[in-house]
Amino acid sequence: MVREPTFLILAAVAAAPLHGYGILRSVEELSNGRVRLRAGTLYTALDRLVGEASLVVDREEVVDGRLRRYYRITDVGLDALRLGVEHFEANASAARGQLARRSDVRSR
């Protein structure tokens, strides 16, 4: 199963192409400040995701002398993201079920 940082990176890029640092901020927003990606995690993940064909480089821009490399999600990446969503929800639902059973036992 895809891990949290990778999942959030895919989610960040899912809406529209975004560059590395933009993804960093987007992940922080999407997780309500809970997840702050390390630069190392981000850029190595980005390379890995491009290698897996989940992302492709959309374009490069130079703003104020700084390079911005935009990444776009592919169908492969969308499949991985949607599958991840299903797994996250299924796991959460299963755990809730178990917690509910626990309450049942207690209230007997």
Next chain:
Amino acid sequence: MVREPTFLILAAVAAAPLHGYGILRSVEELSNGRVRLRAGTLYTALDRLVGEASLVVDREEVVDGRLRRYYRITDVGLDALRLGVEHFEANASAARGQLARRSDVRSR
């Protein structure tokens, strides 16, 4: 964030105390056959979770000459599990939002 195997182990034990091999089967059920824990993953995770006070050994039984060590979830483990549920759901929800935004862009 807690990873999938650890999360499912906690979920399995949440309803009632269970022994190692029982957890193995429970995790498989809870995930609809998707997740099959390796013995190595399970028993090292169990030791780790006991070390973190998320689980405690409830009791030991001998059935057919085979030892059964039952684990019980603690308040610490319950907190970790509930937090995990929230994170899984929040992530899934955020990703769904991003995918919906994507559709918006496309349909414009």
Next chain:
DNA sequence: TGCCGACATGCCGATGATCGGTATATACCT
């Protein structure tokens, strides 16, 4: 003028959960 934080990418060693396999032993089925 000097320093700090935000922006932006990149590299690298360390950490740690999980993987994959092996070992041991009993019981049951074919």
Next chain:
DNA sequence: AGGTATATACCGATCATCGGCATGTCGGCA
């Protein structure tokens, strides 16, 4: 005799993530 299920345990390998450092520009503050 061989295979599957039960049950626990150990071990090296893998790999995503962590944590930190490096580089360079820009704008704000003291």
